[in-house]
């Protein structure tokens with residue numbers, strides 16, 4: 001075997017090898033198109049996010065719920081619907097109705113009357129419905 005024959009043989013072996021490697025990697029893409037690692041990770045992340053989602057409620061929206069039949073209050077940035085409990089307040093309905101639809105005013109009234117610890121009862125007497133926030137572009 002002369003030098004030229006050896007060179008051609010080596011070239012053919014390398015070319016065939018490269019062709020086989022290329023074919024097997026492109027086949028993988030076609031035979032397994034759905035569950036790439038990247039897609040699985042994206043799916044897990046979106047599950048986590050949906051668990052922590054809380055609607056944003058503006059001061060204006062909160063203020064609309066200011067009666068005994070529709071009473072929302074906000075404490076430390078959390079908004080609760082306490083409509084079903086307003087008539088059961090041991091201190092009377094009127095005390096609560098005066099602060100339905102309020103955030104700062106409700107906090108001050110609750111803290112002054114009962115102390116801050118009483119706020120821990122809010123998730124029990126009411127239903128958490130969202131987070132108080134400024135909504136960009138909202139008209140005041």
Ligand code: HEM
Pocket residue numbers: 082089090091092095096099106109110113114118121122125
């Ligand atoms: C949602 C939050 C509130 C809860 C869970 C709550 C709960 C209670 C409870 C259990 C009592 C019976 C007595 C006691 O344990 O202190 C009471 C009494 C009373 N509450 Fe509230 N309350 C709340 C908010 C308010 C607010 C905002 C006011 C005032 C605007 C108020 C005014 C009163 C008054 C005047 C009494 C009767 C006097 C007293 O016992 O202190 N409460 N409340």
